[in-house]
Amino acid sequence: MSDVTTRRLAPLRQSATTLMPGIVVTMLVATTAQFLAEHYGTPAMLLALLLGIAVSFLGEEGKTVPGVAFSARSLLRLGVALLGVRISADLILDLGPHLIGLVVFGVVATIGFGLAVGRLFGRRWRFAFLTAGSVAICGASAAIAISAILPRDARSEQNLIFTVMGVTVLSTMAMILYPILVDAAGLDPRQAGVFLGGTIHDVAQVVGAGYTLSEETGDTATLVKLIRVSMLAPVVLVASLLIRSFAAAPQDGIAPPLLPGFVLGFLVLAALNSAHLIPEQIATLLSECSRWLLLSAIAAVGMKTNLRQVLEVGGSAIGLLVAETVFIAALILAGIRLIG
Template sequence: MKKIIPGLLLTLGIAYISRFLSNLFPVHVIGAGVIALFMGMILNPWVSQREGLYPGITFTGKKVLRFAIILMGISLSFHQVLKVGSFSLIVMVFTLFAAFFGGYLLGKLLGLDWKLSGLISSGTGICGGSAIAAVAPVIGAKDQFIAYAISATFIFDVFMVVLFPLMGEAMNLSDLGFGLWTGTAINDTSSVVAAGYSYSEAAGDFAVIVKLTRTLAIIPVVLIFSMIAKKHSTGKTSPHILEIFPWFILGFLAMVGLNSTGWIPASLSGSLSTLGRFFMIMALGAIGLRTNFKELSRSGIKPLIHGISISTLVVVVSLVVQYFLGSL
């Protein structure tokens, strides 16, 4: 514990400062997790000269990260899937397919490492930094890959928070159509909230429900990536489930199940969800502290092209599917 405390306190401080800075922005356009990641990267040269901080930073980036993912489940429920309805589930199937299949093909075309390509697709298809953080440990992704994937999705979200309401007005979208479009096409939850409620109260409510339901895709995606990672490391075409199962996802699923029963008071659920989000900010700060900006820059512009291209594809697919379903 003595070895862990210094680095743990550093990530705790970064998380508090990041949350404070995030609150300075109108409707949290920039999430605290992204600020913590960048702050950690800025401090990396200083941290790299102080080995005593590394045990706590590593603990936060691995153990606290998994605990944060588990607590994320308390804000979700299977009832949300029923609330959202058939339209949104159909749209989500198509956007997830576009993110992962399109991301795979574009990653091959650009010559990207499959782990980096997979992280960008996960962030784009599911829920930004949270999905990237959930997939990263099961595929053994480098901290540089995590940082680049989050950066790529973040840059796209910043533009979409401004452009989505303008495009929605130009296309005269209904509150339902805009909420569904925003909830399935924008990555980070804070960005979905910012774009959705700037259009209308009803559109914001619907966008948040769709976005939270989309987060449940973390479960099958993490399992699939576990199998892919094991195949790459061992060459086995069908590894044993016990070899590849990410056990922390059971905790996530258990939390979703508990919240679905309705037995957990809303106040407790809200507190645990807030705690989980704070732990995630700490973990992203730790990842930033272990990320060398010079090494990150060597990846060049290709990952950024990948992220923006796949995010744009998801935006278009979501709109086209809704058009054919008649939900706009």
């Protein structure tokens, strides 16, 4: 290896040496969370967050700090980008125009509802959009993506942690309660799948609730959920344009990006998958990588968390999150009844 190449690689090696301890720790926490989730039936994302909080000292001091910060930022965005391999036009079109319209309307209406009632709960538009977007689209993953485009302030990280924790807990409760509601409402398997996929926040809980009832319900619920996930990129793009045009300048003077690179990656992968240019085995591998990256990133976010500050978010924030959850459930159920 020449001296020139060695000099060029030196900064990369130095960065890897600096970041590796923290990255390894976040992956160990993620692996532990996954192991516990498989054995005790608890959502892995929630366990990763709680375990991360339990070892938050690793994000505050020592050699692990740079790697933890890198995982909470860069690994997290890469995980969201790789979610694009789950999306294809064929899957979406199979559902039919009426149900697609209902799901899309549910996403837009829930975000609008959150922004409209946010002030009634004493919350500003940033927090209202963050929570409503995570409820409307895909839970923790949406919260991560939306947080990246919001102007940052002193409470940005605190609000993200609260939202991730809140939507994960609500998703788990919905996974248990919504199948009971489906039976009580007398929905057929396809309608039940539309309701579960159109209302539960996180993908894993949608799958769990859907296949608890039947294979047809599970397949439909997963498909509907993926349509909601596909709304992530357009929502982030439109929000970025509006924020840059109308929002006050951020405290640090740095405007959020018009279209973050990870959202562009999401779109590219979704387009390639829709064109059948990604082999099924590769798509499955990338989807699994996305899950592990997000799990590691959420563990890192937990390590950077001051739990006392998160709890200071207050009861009104919980009330807003619950109100948004109830709104989308009522809206989708009413839409199913209307469409028939």
